[in-house]
Amino acid sequence: MRGEGTVSPHSHPIRSILALAAAAAALFACATPVPPESLVSAEQAYGAAAGDPLVSENAPVVLYEAKQDLDRAQATWSADRDDPRVDHYAYLAHKRVEIARELATTRVSDDEARELSHERDRTLIEARSRQVDIARVEAEQARKREEEARALAASETERAAALEKQLADLEAKKTDRGMVITLGDVLFDFNRAELRGGAQQSLYRLVTFLRENVDREVLVEGHTDSVGSETFNLDLSQRRAEAVRGFLVQNGIDSARTAVRGFGEARPVSTNATDAGRQQNRRVEVVILDPGKKAAQEIGR
Amino acid sequence: MNRTRFRGVPLVLLTPLAFACATVTPPTDTINAADRAIVEATQADAEPHARLEMHLAREHVEKARVAVKEERYAEARELAEKALVEAELAEAKANSVRAQRNVREIRDYIATLQREIERESGRSR
Numbered sequence: 121m122r123g124e125g126t127v128s129p130h131s132h133p134i135r136s137i138l139a140l141a142a143a144a145a146a147l148f149a150c151a152t153p154v155p156p157e158s159l160v161s162a163e164q165a166y167g168a169a170a171g172d173p174l175v176s177e178n179a180p181v182v183l184y185e186a187k188q189d190l191d192r193a194q195a196t197w198s199a200d201r202d203d204p205r206v207d208h209y210a211y212l213a214h215k216r217v218e219i220a221r222e223l224a225t226t227r228v229s230d231d232e233a234r235e236l237s238h239e240r241d242r243t244l245i246e247a248r249s250r251q252v253d254i255a256r257v258e259a260e261q262a263r264k265r266e267e268e269a270r271a272l273a274a275s276e277t278e279r280a281a282a283l284e285k286q287l288a289d290l291e292a293k294k295t296d297r298g299m300v301i302t303l304g305d306v307l308f309d310f311n312r313a314e315l316r317g318g319a320q321q322s323l324y325r326l327v328t329f330l331r332e333n334v335d336r337e338v339l340v341e342g343h344t345d346s347v348g349s350e351t352f353n354l355d356l357s358q359r360r361a362e363a364v365r366g367f368l369v370q371n372g373i374d375s376a377r378t379a380v381r382g383f384g385e386a387r388p389v390s391t392n393a394t395d396a397g398r399q400q401n402r403r404v405e406v407v408i409l410d411p412g413k414k415a416a417q418e419i420g421r
Numbered sequence: 422m423n424r425t426r427f428r429g430v431p432l433v434l435l436t437p438l439a440f441a442c443a444t445v446t447p448p449t450d451t452i453n454a455a456d457r458a459i460v461e462a463t464q465a466d467a468e469p470h471a472r473l474e475m476h477l478a479r480e481h482v483e484k485a486r487v488a489v490k491e492e493r494y495a496e497a498r499e500l501a502e503k504a505l506v507e508a509e510l511a512e513a514k515a516n517s518v519r520a521q522r523n524v525r526e527i528r529d530y531i532a533t534l535q536r537e538i539e540r541e542s543g544r545s546r
Binding site for chain 1: 499506524542
């Protein structure tokens with residue numbers, strides 16, 4: 121109801137204009153022939169391209185050429201409806217619109233490629249720098265490992281040197297049984313098997329050595345000179361050797377790493393005819409076995 | 422184009438010639454331009470991207486030459502003009518395809534790099 125009321129006052133002039141236009145169209149319809157399909161199609165193609173900023177901005181020259189062809193087609197058609205050149209110019213216009221579209225696409229793609237190549241470069245730099253970071257971390261790790269290996273090698277060399285020094289300090293002599301330390305009779309009072317107070321000091325070196333070289337086992341062997349009975353001397357040498365072993369055990373050396381034997385006067389290292397010779401014969405020898413050799417097995421030899 | 426040749430000629434004589442302008446001289450320049458455009462398109466590797474256009478361009482330009490021989494200059498000109506736009510379109514299509522492929526390739530490369538970065542950042546952590 122309301123709609124009809126609002127439309128009717130305005131519809132009158134519009135209607136009359138439309139009617140007039142229709143009449144005019146009917147009047148001129150015969151005089152104005154419809155443009156050929158080729159021209160209509162070219163006009164539409166041009167109109168669409170010219171209205172597309174992508175084309176009009178990126179391929180203005182070719183688009184202008186297309187327009188000239190189109191103008192020529194229209195002018196030719198206006199002059200002579202039957203001129204075959206209308207189709208020809210329309211054809212050229214159509215092709216140039218297509219060229220303009222391809223050029224525009226190329227231009228836009230080239231711009232995009234330029235933008236992307238910057239992004240690609242940035243990404244490439246990022247990728248490389250990450251690779252560099254990783255390489256740096258890996259190099260650092262390799263360097264640390266190498267340093268540790270070197271430190272280990274150095275400490276081993278150091279240990280070997282220290283061992284040599286310790287053995288030298290113990291005045292150990294190399295024999296085919298191992299390193300032999302000879303502890304003189306100054307460790308004991310005459311005919312007694314208890315260690316003197318001062319003797320303990322020199323045994324500490326041996327204790328230290330054995331603590332630091334846990335793979336070494338020792339034979340403790342007692343010897344006497346020929347003064348006194350053989351039985352007594354055998355017993356005395358055994359007890360003295362035991363006293364030395366006792367000291368080692370008291371100081372934390374596993375007794376399993378030690379073996380003890382008294383030889384009495386059986387293995388003199390010097391003459392028993394002189395005081396000096398007898399003094400050399402009264403001794404306790406500690407044999408430091410080579411690594412891997414067992415004291416319990418070696419003591420019988 | 423050829424109007425300079427008629428400079429100084431009385432207007433009365435020129436008027437009928439103006440209409441016949443296209444027909445009286447062989448379209449040598451246009452045929453040459455079409456030939457050049459075909460060469461350029463071929464160099465731009467247009468053949469695989471625009472077979473029809475290349476074929477039409479060659480066909481039109483050959484027909485244009487025949488028409489020139491037979492002194493059908495107006496037809497020759499139209500054929501040469503057609504050949505020219507076909508060749509230009511062929512080259513434009515080839516360039517466009519190439520440019521779009523270039524964009525795709527760069528995109529793919531960036532994507533590859535980004536995957537690499539993600540993988541490596543996972544490795545370094």
